[in-house]
Amino acid sequence: MNTSIYYFSGTGNAKRVSEWISNITEESGFSSKLINIDELASRRSIEKPDSELIGFASPTHGFNFPPIMLNFLWHFPKARKGQKAFIVNTRAGMKMGKLFLPGLSGIAQLFAALVLILKGYAIIAMKPVDMPSNWISFHPGMRQKVVASIIEKREETTKRFARKMYSGKKNYRALFDIVQDLVIAPISLLYYAIGRFVLAKTFIASSDCIQCNLCIKNCPVNAIHYVNNRPFWSYKCESCMRCMNACPTRAIETAHGFVITLGILLDIVGIAYLNTLLNYENLLTSYLPKIAAVLSILAINSVIFFVFLLIIYRLMHFLLRFKCFEKLIIYSSFTKYKFWRRYKPKF
Numbered sequence: 001m002n003t004s005i006y007y008f009s010g011t012g013n014a015k016r017v018s019e020w021i022s023n024i025t026e027e028s029g030f031s032s033k034l035i036n037i038d039e040l041a042s043r044r045s046i047e048k049p050d051s052e053l054i055g056f057a058s059p060t061h062g063f064n065f066p067p068i069m070l071n072f073l074w075h076f077p078k079a080r081k082g083q084k085a086f087i088v089n090t091r092a093g094m095k096m097g098k099l100f101l102p103g104l105s106g107i108a109q110l111f112a113a114l115v116l117i118l119k120g121y122a123i124i125a126m127k128p129v130d131m132p133s134n135w136i137s138f139h140p141g142m143r144q145k146v147v148a149s150i151i152e153k154r155e156e157t158t159k160r161f162a163r164k165m166y167s168g169k170k171n172y173r174a175l176f177d178i179v180q181d182l183v184i185a186p187i188s189l190l191y192y193a194i195g196r197f198v199l200a201k202t203f204i205a206s207s208d209c210i211q212c213n214l215c216i217k218n219c220p221v222n223a224i225h226y227v228n229n230r231p232f233w234s235y236k237c238e239s240c241m242r243c244m245n246a247c248p249t250r251a252i253e254t255a256h257g258f259v260i261t262l263g264i265l266l267d268i269v270g271i272a273y274l275n276t277l278l279n280y281e282n283l284l285t286s287y288l289p290k291i292a293a294v295l296s297i298l299a300i301n302s303v304i305f306f307v308f309l310l311i312i313y314r315l316m317h318f319l320l321r322f323k324c325f326e327k328l329i330i331y332s333s334f335t336k337y338k339f340w341r342r343y344k345p346k347f
């Protein structure tokens with residue numbers, strides 16, 4: 001089966017997995033095309049591939065595929081007769097002592113499979129690959145030795161998976177976790193609707209930024225631009241971690257202290273205060289049926305939350321020009337400290 005693999009990769013894991021599969025495609029005597037979707041993803045129409053087998057590889061973000069991959073799948077052409085597909089999601093693999101720990105897929109594979117089936121593709125393989133976690137807003141990057149040992153193990157299992165696929169065996173390994181994946185599905189939806197936007201507003205650039213523009217040039221969704229001579233992250237950011245991990249001066253931080261303070265202020269003080277002022281909860285519950293009232297309150301609170309977040313992120317960005325404020329924000333970010341490694345796998 002001649003194969004085209006479309007991949008999105010923030011920090012190289014999904015790209016690496018696609019390359020391993022592509023090696024096996026060629027080893028099995030077929031032609032292989034690797035296509036990075038960074039540029040294709042913003043297009044409304046995508047050229048119909050003529051390969052018999054189409055692969056899709058992407059990291060898992062918030063128990064789902066990231067929006068860039070979801071949009072790409074959505075706009076991907078319908079299948080030609082007999083065209084097959086496989087799906088690979090890379091996840092947050094970890095290692096404790098000798099134990100390799102898996103990540104969680106959520107609806108990443110399930111949703112992608114549904115879209116592809118509706119487009120007429122026959123899914124022949126679905127596989128999660130637990131590559132080293134790159135989510136360094138949440139945890140420090142792993143030591144190089146650990147990263148290398150996870151990668152070595154995953155290369156072996158991915159190639160074995162690909163060999164099986166090219167020998168004609170179907171493989172639905174991703175479905176083994178279907179129960180836990182469905183249980184966490186509501187979190188996937190919350191991440192898609194709210195979480196990713198909040199994360200986008202946690203990034204800042206310190207005065208160590210040398211304006212090399214690497215973060216701006218490499219951002220797959222053009223989410224970063226300059227405001228007041230400093231990189232500024234718009235709501236388009238998907239937190240793929242490419243900018244933070246690639247920054248040559250480690251100037252990009254996740255503003256933990258700021259985010260925690262802001263969360264408390266917005267959620268408890270801001271929304272509660274506005275509610276007392278406008279009394280919208282009482283008004284809605286007396287005029288609407290219960291479920292409609294709850295949904296409306298949720299919608300109103302979300303709008304308030306996002307408007308506040310935007311205003312305060314702008315304000316923080318403005319205040320960063322003052323040395324003492326910058327110090328406060330930067331030194332209350334865990335990512336500032338040396339022990340909080342970046343994710344830079346050496347291949």
Ligand SMILES: Cc1cc2nc3c(=O)[nH]c(=O)nc-3n(C[C@H](O)[C@H](O)[C@H](O)COP(=O)(O)O)c2cc1C
Nearest residue numbers: 010011012013014059060062063091092103104134
């Ligand atoms: C914003 C964000 C969300 C993530 N969410 C998940 C998740 O829900 N489940 C999981 O197993 N890994 C999650 N991860 C980890 C990545 O999916 C994993 O490290 C992946 O291999 C990165 O691939 P890449 O280098 O191709 O971007 C997340 C990473 C980021 C940055």
